[in-house]
Amino acid sequence: MKNKVTHSLAPLLFFYSLIFSQCAYAQGKPDTQFQKMIANSFRTEGIANIDRIAQDETQRFCSNPQASHDAQYQKRVEEIQQLNMANIPAPKDGRYIGDWQKGEVIAQSGRGSTWTDNQQTVNGGGCYNCHQIDQKEIAYGNLGPSLWNYGKLRGYSQEIVIYTWKKIFNPKAFNACSAMPRFGHFKLLTQEQLQDLMALLLDPRSPVNQ
Amino acid sequence: MGDPMRIRAAENNGVVDVKILMKHDMESGQRKDASGKLIPAWFITMVNVKAQGKDVFNAEFGSAVSKDPFLNFKYKGSKGDKLLVSWIDLRGDKRTDEATVS
Amino acid sequence: MTPFSFAQTTADEIAKYRAMLADDNPAELYEAAGEELWKKPSGPKKSTLERCNLGLGPGVLNGAAAQLPRYFSDTKKVQDLESRLMTCMYVLQGVPEKEIVNAPMQEGLKKDMDAIVAYVVAQSKGMPIHVSTKHPKEMEAYDLGKKAFFYRAGPMDFACATCHSADDKRIRLQDLPNLTTPAGAAAGWGTWPAYRVSSGQFWTMAMRLTDCYRQQRFPFPIYGSEVLTALSMYMAVNANGGTMETPGLKR
DSSP, rough: OOOOOOOHHHHHHHHHHHHHGGGGGOOOOOEEEEEEHHHHEOOBHHHHHHGGGSSHHHHTTTTTTTTTGGGHHHHHHHHHHHHHTTTTTOTSOOOOOOOOOHHHHHHHHOOSSSTSSOOTOOOOOGGGGGGOSTTOOOOOSSSOOOOOTTHHHOOHHHHHHHHHHHHHGGGGGTTTTTTSSSSSTTTSOOOOHHHHHHHHHTTTTSGGGG | OOOOOOEEEEEETTTEEEEEOOOOOOOOOOOOOTTTTOOOOOOOEEEEEEETTTTEEEEEOOOTSSSEEEEEEEEOTTTTOOOEEEEETTOOEEEEEEOOOO | HHHHHHHHHHHHHHHHHHHHHTTTHHHHHHHHHHHHTTTTBBBBTBSSSSSSSSSSSBBBBTTTTGGOSSEEETTEEEEEEHHHHHHHHHHHTTOOOOHHHHHHHTTTHHHHHHHHHHHHHHHHTOOBBBOOOOHHHHHHHHHHHHHHTTBBBBBTTTTTTHHHSTTTTTEEEEEETTTTTTTHHHHHHHHSSEEETTEEEEOOHHHHHHHHHHHTOOEEEEEEEOHHHHHHHHHHHTTSSSSSOSSEEEE
């Protein structure tokens, strides 16, 4: 694979303006030098387009480790959560629970969206990267809490079902700076894949709930 | 001429412990590249080690030996022995390196 | 046996395997190739790299990698090892930086660079990490690196900090050093570049950071770019006092 250095002015100007237009929301003053460094240091490769370095409001808010020292912090946290909560559609067919066997496959796969993937790549959820899910799988990460017995512990009420759907679709609706990706919001997973993950967690017959 | 090897040999109680690191891709011929095409086989086929001009080790490597092979064996010898390690691969590429037993 | 204790036993076994191989790190093959390249007249100027100044004087390699990145008065910027080697290859040998940047990973000029990096870092093995922030540009690089470390972007909202800013975390069964602390930073910064047994490849720090960005679903970090130097500065300064164990050996 040939690496091409594609530096042209137009995309750079576009990104400076994208980055700076969002700075109106920032608490501090915009860091020109830093934004310039970011704009100059990356290029498109495969499906990983240069526009991925432009942050949305949530990402910008969550990039400052000192933010919690700001008096406005808690207020901003709630604003960000509301912003994310505002756009979480219910499944089009009204079904929340899919197929847990397919869900396990999706949870196991960490594929997709990188520059070595392509448009045909079926994205995985990468869930075991961070979570324990089915206890039979010992190769799990600990960046997120264990999801073993997810449904068994919480019950299968409609409230839990809808909470879980929203949580996977857009975790930032509940925790502004969650480490977990926004699988529905950024279309990382299809609706069917989300339904299958729901089944893995909330189908009483799923191995997770035995 | 292939890439240089790392050879270490130390004698203890009349036994020389020889460790050799060879630089070679050792393609088995069974791997496929990103487009699905088979990557052609290319691996070391024969390895020979002489100490003071006499054979102390001979091996036929094959597709099961993995990349950058590490070889470790012992023979009866002395400090100061001159070792000559040679290999030849499927394409006829060769490499020979020398070492002295410490 | 709980999955956590199983993971610990697995980690112990991997550590034992590493100790077994440590005496013969395949990275040494790259070091040998790198030494040859260092002394070989190359490029349009048909010159060797033996006068390359990595911060301790022309041709001084002993301990040089342990105090990088640093500010260089001739280029008026902070440079990490690979950036500085590109400067040397241009100034001494006449090889344009662009050719190295554009070379495919681990091929051609990049393959040469990997070997030279292995050779150079080996000359700092066992030495204390000692990176300065005395020069204002060095402090600036550290601050920019810290900002980059926490910069969340891409479709998964990942920053370096997402995985590397807390103790005792792992992704699947791979332990993640906390790069914001001295011990964690030393564990990370001090053991790369390294030979990766699982892929049979030698990875420089640029390769390691590039693959992190790939997994973060970021676009491609340009070789020798400012962000890679800044991140290196952030990690190296945090790692000060730790030990260079390069080239390392990894799974």
